[in-house]
Amino acid sequence: MAATKRVLYIGGLAEEVDEKVLHAAFIPFGDITDIQIPLDYETEKHRGFAFIEFELAENESELFGRTIRVNIAKPMRIKEGSSRPVWSEDDWLKKFSGKTVEESEEAESAAESASTNTQEGEPPVKKGRNNPQVYMDIKIGNKPAGQLRFLLRADVVPMTAESVLLESVLFICSPVENFRCLCTHEKGFGFKGSSFHRIIPQFMCQGGDFTNHNGTGGKSIYGRKFDDENFVLKHTEPGQLSMANSGPNSNGSQFFITVDKTDWLDGKHVVFGELTEGMDVLRAMEAQGTKEGKTKQKVIISNCGEYV
Numbered sequence: 001m002a003a004t005k006r007v008l009y010i011g012g013l014a015e016e017v018d019e020k021v022l023h024a025a026f027i028p029f030g031d032i033t034d035i036q037i038p039l040d041y042e043t044e045k046h047r048g049f050a051f052i053e054f055e056l057a058e059n060e061s062e063l064f065g066r067t068i069r070v071n072i073a074k075p076m077r078i079k080e081g082s083s084r085p086v087w088s089e090d091d092w093l094k095k096f097s098g099k100t101v102e103e104s105e106e107a108e109s110a111a112e113s114a115s116t117n118t119q120e121g122e123p124p125v126k127k128g129r130n131n132p133q134v135y136m137d138i139k140i141g142n143k144p145a146g147q148l149r150f151l152l153r154a155d156v157v158p159m160t161a162e163s164v165l166l167e168s169v170l171f172i173c174s175p176v177e178n179f180r181c182l183c184t185h186e187k188g189f190g191f192k193g194s195s196f197h198r199i200i201p202q203f204m205c206q207g208g209d210f211t212n213h214n215g216t217g218g219k220s221i222y223g224r225k226f227d228d229e230n231f232v233l234k235h236t237e238p239g240q241l242s243m244a245n246s247g248p249n250s251n252g253s254q255f256f257i258t259v260d261k262t263d264w265l266d267g268k269h270v271v272f273g274e275l276t277e278g279m280d281v282l283r284a285m286e287a288q289g290t291k292e293g294k295t296k297q298k299v300i301i302s303n304c305g306e307y308v
Helices: 018-029 057-061 090-096 103-118 173-184 279-286
Strands: 007-011 030-038 048-055 133-140 142-152 197-199 206-207 240-243 256-260 270-275 298-308
Touching: 007 018, 018 030, 018 048, 133 173, 133 279, 142 173, 142 279, 142 298, 173 270, 173 298, 206 279, 206 298, 270 279
Parallel strands: none
Antiparallel strands: 007 048, 030 048, 133 142, 133 298, 142 270, 197 206, 206 256, 240 256, 240 270
């Protein structure tokens, strides 16, 4: 049995984490045969990630009889029998070596800020590289209607790109990263060409079903439904970007944009972004809606992507 089938990648480690801490944290999964924490020899500190090898392949995927969804820490370009560590690859280091302790601390800081602000109202937007901006070009009928531009609130919904960049990392799912990738089509599928299948005036415009185009389909970039992250942001005004769902922890690709205050949805749907430009376009979309949600004309996302 190849050792790579028994190895887990663990990322975002704090400086204080050492082999003893990792051993104590992961021993409930099964017998551990080896723990490697690569060092940065310039700083004499670890790089913020580690590899844990279990004695049996089953150990890294089951805890008290329940399956844990993981991917294997197996570099795709290294031969099966190779003993070279995954971080010895220059391409791997260039892409991932900086995304460790520093970014983990940023995420923790953002989470603490979000928790504090829950009692005082919505937190202010923290502008920076952690808040992606995306756009959607809208066509109503056969005519271009304009562009919607969104700010995705990764500062409040912080489980972002670093959690899913590696094919070998434990999955942490985020509506921000999910929506961004579906706008860019970097996973091979996404919103381009799909419609807003449900529009109700004074309520919302719903889209994201790019498979069935009627509200019964769509899929997340994770290949499955994912959990509600938090309910810090509220449905307080027009232009709030929120996840559509079929109940708790059932997020996929469908989303909606509020056209009015919809506070009865607070605590049930995850708000993860806001409209920053294109309110006139949103109002034109709203005008195509009906009380039943069926649109008068097709409202299509003709193009979409990320501002970089």
